Amino acid sequence: MSHRVTLIPGDGIGPEVSDATVRVLAATGVAIEWDVHEKVGEAAVAEYGEPLPAHVLDAIRSSGVALKGPVTTPVGKGFRSVNVGLRQKLDLYANVRPCRSLPGIETPFRDVDLVIFRENTEGLYSGLESYDERHDIADSIARISKRGSERIIRFAFEYARRHACGPLTVVHKANILKLTSGMFLNIAREYSERYPEVEFNDRIIDNMCMQLVVKPQQFRCMVTTNLFGDILSDLAAGLVGGLGVVAGANIGDEYAVFEAVHGSAPDIAGQGKANPTALVQSAEMMLRHLGETRAADALHRGLVEVYTEGRHVTPDRGGSASTTEFADRLSDAVANHA
Ligand code: NAI
């Protein structure tokens, strides 16, 4: 059986890391029929007058699954971020960010294995901002709904149960934000009674940040609201080597978009220097989502092998391999494990 997947290579280093990832995926032996959409972002504005054209959204609605490279967002002007557009239009409410130590990637920590579930659609990022001209006061509303909280919390508990990975920690600030964060915490507590097999606890966000940089190995899964999740997921990425190596996914009840969390790196685009590891790790998540567990395991073992050996790594990891050389070595390793 072959899987149909929408591929959005993106711009900047996007096409380079996407090519590499597609080749590594082919080495797993899983048949994937790619539906490629090269024009999103700036290129789509030039051709179709909008950064995220309807036919790209329809393609994802039809395949259900997309793999996406980075897309440049102009700062302060121009069009709205394609990533935000995708999350809202496809209702991808769960931002899933696994952060796992890889051998050969030097960091102060070993054996970190975390997954963060961040609510992706509401909270302080609801877009409810206003300015009172008379008093020069700016307001930003952190809207949290029961439905929005329940679905991300359920998602996290389901994941923790399916992967037998506890404890699940709900991260909040309910001591101060009694209604918003308090509701989120209470709902998580209610769900913990429905999932007695999942070990459950809670932490206040500031204490959580401190504990994460002291002893990250004590945590496994975390679920939290939008702003806290945004910050925590980058903090956790830093524990395992940074944004260049970690995977990410935006998942809803109907569709899933797997993406590199780094940007389009215009400073190195087109030079064969990009490290495709982040998108490869997102592709591993995608394989698990598609039920291709053995292929996902082979991909992971391949990555561990190539990094342990350390002879074919890209410049950002202190090596001299090009994107293609890295992808070739990784494809061989993956094919051996498949
Ligand atoms: P960036 O992640 O593109 O680059 C930051 C630094 O990390 C640069 O020095 C870059 O060369 C390096 N880097 C990033 N990914 C790398 C990789 N795979 N291999 C080797 N080195 C890598 O972040 P920046 O510069 O803030 O953003 C550039 C553009 O990307 C902006 O237009 C931004 O809006 C967009 N962006 C898009 C994202 C997405 O589509 N998911 C996410 C973040 C930023």
Ligand code: MG
């Ligand atoms: Mg962020």
